[in-house]
Amino acid sequence: MSQDVKTYYENYDEGRRLSRDNAHKIEFLTTVHYLNKLLPPGSCILDACAAEGEYAFYLAKQGHEVFACDLVDKHVAAMKANPKADKLVGVEVANVLDLSQFDDERFDVVLCMGALYHLFEPSEREKCVAECLRVLKPGGIAAFAYINRHGMGLTHFAGGHTSVDIWEEVRKTGKHQVFYGMDFGEAQKLAAKFPMTKIADVAIDGLCYPLAESFNNATDEEFAAYMDYHLEICEEPSISGFSMHGLWIGKKE
Secondary structure, three states: OHHHHHHHHOOOOHHHHHHHHHHHHHHHHHHHHHHHHOOOOOEEEEEEOOOOOOOHHHHHOOOOOOEEEEEEEEEEHHHHHHHHHEEEEEEEEEEEOOOOOOOOOOOEEEEOOHHHHHHOOOOHHHHHHHHHHEEEEEEEEEEEEEEEHHHHHHHHHOOOOOOHHHHHHHHHHHHOOEEEEEOOOHHHHHHHHOOOEEEEEEEEOOOOOOOOHHHHHHOOHHHHHHHHHHHHHOOHHHHOOOOOOEEEEEOOO
């Protein structure tokens, strides 16, 4: 599966995904809202699935000490070529299933912002969480991004794709191409296998994909008003089950 994931991202512009338009900005704005609220000043952070460094560079600018890793060579090369690369403590290729280059309990914060999107087997998802917690200090904060399968289904139909076979595949298995979508409550069940205390489970982009046209045509005032509303309700279960992306945040016991 890792080679399939690498191939997918080698042919996809992940670097612009979170800033492409208003609809895509919702995920970034919501995530940094929570990180700014929860991360202690001057934290030592591992961004273990950094892509091209959108969160890593942002957090380094906030004064944190950030190590950035990614599975995809293209992403790591982009981070190293970034004019702000010297703001990161380190940048390297790494697989979140094996972070053996990092010592136990090294980091105050570990971000896993993509691996769970692609891990089909429960054993792999558990190993991902276990490795992130191994390198996290007791009392440290872990953030795991995931995809909701119902959000995947809604987006499939909102995009004008009406293949019943694809919809059935997503609904029953959560799997489509290189992506895995969790069923409602599955992120919490995964987290409950480990010594973590839940802080928040957030619908980080809400209905941004089905309603993308509305967000992208909104005025600045309208979009700001929506973001205020979204941040008020993004932890409600009635919203989180249909958000394309979720973010489970917890503290290591």
